[in-house]
Amino acid sequence: MDCIIKLKTCKKKLHQYPPHLRSCPECNRIWKEQNRERIKHLQQQWAKNNPERKKEIDQRYRKNESLKEARLNRTREWKKNNNERVKEKAREWRTKNSEQHKKSLREWKEKNREHVRKVHREWTKKNIIRVREKSAACAAQRRAIHLKATPSWADLAAIKAIYRECSRLTNETGIKHHVDHIFPLRSKYMCGLHVESNLQIITASENMRKNNKIWPGQLDCQRG
Numbered sequence: 001m002d003c004i005i006k007l008k009t010c011k012k013k014l015h016q017y018p019p020h021l022r023s024c025p026e027c028n029r030i031w032k033e034q035n036r037e038r039i040k041h042l043q044q045q046w047a048k049n050n051p052e053r054k055k056e057i058d059q060r061y062r063k064n065e066s067l068k069e070a071r072l073n074r075t076r077e078w079k080k081n082n083n084e085r086v087k088e089k090a091r092e093w094r095t096k097n098s099e100q101h102k103k104s105l106r107e108w109k110e111k112n113r114e115h116v117r118k119v120h121r122e123w124t125k126k127n128i129i130r131v132r133e134k135s136a137a138c139a140a141q142r143r144a145i146h147l148k149a150t151p152s153w154a155d156l157a158a159i160k161a162i163y164r165e166c167s168r169l170t171n172e173t174g175i176k177h178h179v180d181h182i183f184p185l186r187s188k189y190m191c192g193l194h195v196e197s198n199l200q201i202i203t204a205s206e207n208m209r210k211n212n213k214i215w216p217g218q219l220d221c222q223r224g
Helices: 025-034 036-049 051-063 065-081 083-096 098-111 113-126 128-149 156-173 204-210
Strands: 177-181 199-203
Touching: 025 036, 036 051, 051 065, 065 083, 083 098, 098 113, 113 128, 156 177, 156 199, 177 204, 199 204
Parallel strands: none
Antiparallel strands: 177 199
């Protein structure tokens, strides 16, 4: 003989639900839909009053492998639907944590050099005209800086000899070399001179890493 389960009827007499449940799921869903802001406010208040408990629950939730994929999907979906908000939040964080952001970015680039180079090469191919325009503008700017940073007493012949030696090293070794200013001509903290005593020949890769951010006797507060 088949067992007939008698369903419960909710207080509003609108829905029926299994007897083992304490309340009507449909009524609960409707109430939550209508009181989203109130629920959110209560959750925020609870989290504020119970920080340790909230932290413990969050850690347990993140460690639950069975929920990992669902959690990632919800995150991706939310980011997709709130793209502008995500960008705005990211900009705000970078502004407030500029030093931390720069440090994290440098570390990531160090660990992913090949990927960075590949992306850079692909971007350069797609934007070759823009790259050439920028390169020409930078070259003109460098020439102007050199002219302003070259005092009347500078030994121009010695400077030309250093550039010739740099070209010779590049041709003989097959490794690109640059003439680097030991003390940068332009940086946030100092302005060096375009004179023979402030020039050195180093490899292009070393010069790219050095840029205008490293010089002898540099203080810790000037790094980065």
